[in-house]
Amino acid sequence: MTDLGFRYDTGHPVPGPPNTNLADILERVLDKGIVIAGDIKIDLLDIELLTIRLRLFVASVDTAKKAGIDWWETDPALSSRAARSALQEENRELRTRLEALESGFRDTVSADA
Amino acid sequence: MTEDGPEAPGTTALYVYAVCRADGGPVLDGVSGVARDEPLRTLPLGSLTAIVQTVRAAEFTDEAWQERLTDEPELERYARAHHEVVSVVAAQAPTVPLPLATLYTAEDRARLVLGNESARFHTALERIAHHAEWGVKVYAAGSPGEDDGGTARRPGTPGTPEGRDRPAPGAGRAYLERRRTLRARRERRREDSLRVAETVDTQVCRLAKASRRLRPHGPGTADGHRPQVLNATYLVADHRSAELEVVVKDLRERTGAEIELSGPWVPYSFVGEV
Incomplete structure (x- = not known):
């Protein structure tokens, strides 16, 4: 950090929260500000911000799991394949049983007729 | 030059x-x-x-x-x-x-x-x-581990998919029941949180000159692991910043929600659309 010569002079009367986190800064310096066309085309659009967040998210899934947060498990896009295949399995089985029952029922009906 | x-x-x-x-x-x-x-x-x-x-x-x-x-x-x-x-x-x-x-x-x-x-x-x-930007974030209520209660994890409940070639009869129904209960509870909590978010936004808007909704941060960013239900930012006159802090403090007490106030920021979010 220091080798690049950036200075964070915390004593400066800077308007800006003292402990600003990166996401707060990025959503302002990337997304906002008055947009004036530059000569050098640089594509730093929203999608990039999403990518960063997604990456941060992926990195901390384990930590979040430990904290008991599991909302993504109900998200179809993120839910575990295991749960879905178990449901499919059971569906298949129920369908088979239903068929068996229905054919048995039909047999009964035809026998009565 | x-x-x-x-x-x-x-x-x-x-x-x-x-x-x-x-x-x-x-x-x-x-x-x-x-x-x-x-x-x-x-x-x-x-x-x-x-x-x-x-x-x-x-x-x-x-x-x-x-x-x-x-x-x-x-x-x-x-x-x-x-x-x-x-x-x-x-x-x-x-x-x-x-x-x-x-x-x-x-x-x-x-x-x-x-x-x-x-x-x-x-x-x-x-x-x-003579204005500054202030960020207000509201986090969803609900403590981790809460979902374990009720029917969520009855001992001996069949249907855990791992390690079974064929789930026991009724496993699917129990499983669906559990998911439904969890989803309903989550949904209720989410609705409560969203209502709080709307209240916060309405109150803060009253003393702001302009407001913008930002994209809520996903769990796992530097903000921690709490789902954000409001990530908004407001342009507030300098002479009203103390008032804003009072309003936020009051909202915290009244709603019990976790509300984060950040600022003053350079008004990044309020210079673009002119």
């Missing part, structure tokens, strides 16, 4: 951070910006002044930025350096920030393009004078 210094034309570019009024020529001592070769300086634009820096063009191409976006510490350094310059200038005079990485091939190009936008800059400066 275009392309001064030992560099050949085309090897440098001009990075523009922000624009303020010409009468408030800011002091830039001790701030280095995104590059270290050349100091920050001002570029006169008639009634306005731009805060600029000559940088090596090769380090500021689109490719270089795309690379940087995948390198978080690197991206953070640039974002914070940009933010620092903007903040230092704004501490001295009303300032309109430009987004990260607005670059021109030469000084006269910057002067021409920025000069043509002077009406927009003046409108934005008028709008934000």
Whole structure:
């Protein structure tokens, strides 16, 4: 950090929260500000911000799991394949049983007729 | 003085951070910006002044930025350096920030393009004078582990998919039941949180000049692991900032929700649409 010569002079009367986190800064310096066309085309659009967040998210899934947060498990896009295949399995089985029952029922009906 | 210094034309570019009024020529001592070769300086634009820096063009191409976006510490350094310059200038005079990485091939190009936008800059400066931006975030209620209660994990409940070739009869129904209960509870909590979010937004809007909704941060960002239900930002007059803090404190007590207030920020979110 220091080798690049950036200075964070915390004593400066800077308007800006003292402990600003990166996401707060990025959503302002990337997304906002008055947009004036530059000569050098640089594509730093929203999608990039999403990518960063997604990456941060992926990195901390384990930590979040430990904290008991599991909302993504109900998200179809993120839910575990295991749960879905178990449901499919059971569906298949129920369908088979239903068929068996229905054919048995039909047999009964035809026998009565 | 275009392309001064030992560099050949085309090897440098001009990075523009922000624009303020010409009468408030800011002091830039001790701030280095995104590059270290050349100091920050001002570029006169008639009634306005731009805060600029000559940088090596090769380090500021689109490719270089795309690379940087995948390198978080690197991206953070640039974002914070940009933010620092903007903040230092704004501490001295009303300032309109430009987004990260607005670059021109030469000084006269910057002067021409920025000069043509002077009406927009003046409108934005008028709008934000004596105002600051304040961020308000509301987090969803509900403590971790709460979902374990009720029917969620009865011992001996069949249907755990792992390690079974065939679930026991009724496993699917029990499983669905569990999911449904969980979903209903989550849904209720989410609705409660969203209601709190709306209340907070309405109250804060009353003392703000303008407001913007930002994208809520996903769990796992630096904000921690709590789902955000509101990430909004407000343009508030300087003389009302104490009032804002009181309102937020009151909302915290009244709703019991976790509400985070951040600021004062340079009004990044309120200069774009003019």
